[in-house]
Amino acid sequence: MSALVIETSGLRKEYTSRRGGRRVAVQGLDLAVPAGGVHGFLGPNGSGKTTTIRMLLGLSRATAGSMRLFGEEVPQRLPSVIGRVGAVVESPKFSPHLTGRQNLLLLARSISAPDARVDAAVETVGLTGRDADRYRSYSLGMKQRLAIAATLLKDPDLLILDEPTNGLDPAGIREVRDTIRDLGAAGVTVLLSSHILAEVQQVCTSATIIGNGRLLASGTVDDLLAGAAAHRVVTPDPVVAARVLREAGLAVIGPAEAPGDHHADHRADHPGSEPDHALTIETDDPARITRVLAETGVWLSELTPVRQDLESYFLALTAGDTLGGR
Numbered sequence: 001m002s003a004l005v006i007e008t009s010g011l012r013k014e015y016t017s018r019r020g021g022r023r024v025a026v027q028g029l030d031l032a033v034p035a036g037g038v039h040g041f042l043g044p045n046g047s048g049k050t051t052t053i054r055m056l057l058g059l060s061r062a063t064a065g066s067m068r069l070f071g072e073e074v075p076q077r078l079p080s081v082i083g084r085v086g087a088v089v090e091s092p093k094f095s096p097h098l099t100g101r102q103n104l105l106l107l108a109r110s111i112s113a114p115d116a117r118v119d120a121a122v123e124t125v126g127l128t129g130r131d132a133d134r135y136r137s138y139s140l141g142m143k144q145r146l147a148i149a150a151t152l153l154k155d156p157d158l159l160i161l162d163e164p165t166n167g168l169d170p171a172g173i174r175e176v177r178d179t180i181r182d183l184g185a186a187g188v189t190v191l192l193s194s195h196i197l198a199e200v201q202q203v204c205t206s207a208t209i210i211g212n213g214r215l216l217a218s219g220t221v222d223d224l225l226a227g228a229a230a231h232r233v234v235t236p237d238p239v240v241a242a243r244v245l246r247e248a249g250l251a252v253i254g255p256a257e258a259p260g261d262h263h264a265d266h267r268a269d270h271p272g273s274e275p276d277h278a279l280t281i282e283t284d285d286p287a288r289i290t291r292v293l294a295e296t297g298v299w300l301s302e303l304t305p306v307r308q309d310l311e312s313y314f315l316a317l318t319a320g321d322t323l324g325g326r
């Protein structure tokens with residue numbers, strides 16, 4: 001069996017409008033989600049997250065490329081793996097007049113799951129004590145947690161959650177986030193799609209960032225953040241400093257961008273563009289900066305780490321994309 005729970009290769013989706021126009025929603029996406037933990041699937045609105053998830057679940061047909069769940073080719077082998085997958089993609093239909101528990105019991109019986117699983121699911125999502133209340137009295141956060149509980153009835157190994165905190169207030173976001181973190185810690189692999197980076201950074205162990213249907217970055221959150229680490233340097237000779245640092249292979253945001261700097265386009269309007277004598281160097285290794293500059297006889301008057309979070313990294317990566325294609 002593949003160690004990857006979700007794997008896509010060259011995945012592509014084109015939508016064709018009635019008038020014959022084409023919109024490419026996903027283009028050549030290679031996705032690799034390892035087993036265990038919470039994997040963030042991040043991208044701005046309209047970047048192709050829902051489309052990708054719908055293709056994985058057999059709800060939409062890929063135009064090209066291949067997909068595997070638990071090492072099995074889908075959609076061909078979907079019937080043999082779908083029992084291991086729980087998903088909240090659209091708002092599930094619960095009866096407003098029944099209690100949360102009654103709704104879950106109905107669902108459990110429809111899939112021949114034992115009633116005991118309802119208790120376990122209610123407890124996992126933290127609805128114990130509120131499960132005897134009618135669904136219509138639930139807050140949005142509780143409704144979302146009930147939806148997650150419904151997917152747990154079949155005891156899935158993989159849980160796919162599409163923007164589960166959408167529309168929730170901060171308290172609701174926290175409730176759902178805690179539930180997701182607990183599930184990941186309990187050994188379920190969770191694919192969590194979101195455009196709310198700060199939230200994802202707190203729960204995810206690894207993440208894939210997409211923009212315009214394309215892969216932008218992927219890895220553990222720690223690695224992604226290490227890639228986003230930077231240091232700010234103030235020096236009397238920033239032009240020479242920038243040149244030698246670039247020659248040493250470091251990415252420098254500073255005076256006069258070097259042609260071919262792959263982030264240059266993003267930086268023109270980005271607050272990271274540095275005035276006067278300051279440069280920002282994208283590395284988590286300050287010794288490398290001092291060594292390169294000392295060898296050239298350029299002095300530093302200041303060297304400070306710049307704390308970038310996943311949000312800043314994501315914004316820099318997606319800044320060149322057209323946001324909100326809907």
Ligand SMILES: Nc1ncnc2c1ncn2[C@@H]1O[C@H](COP(=O)(O)OP(=O)(O)OP(=O)(O)O)[C@@H](O)[C@H]1O
Pocket residue numbers: 015016023024025043044045046047048049050051052163195324325326
């Ligand atoms: N049924 C459809 N027909 C035509 N275009 C579609 C359809 N569904 C999605 N799209 C387009 O495909 C692109 C990707 O949309 P998708 O919903 O997958 O993005 P998303 O990342 O999930 O966004 P959001 O965060 O807003 O849910 C968008 O440009 C969208 O307008």
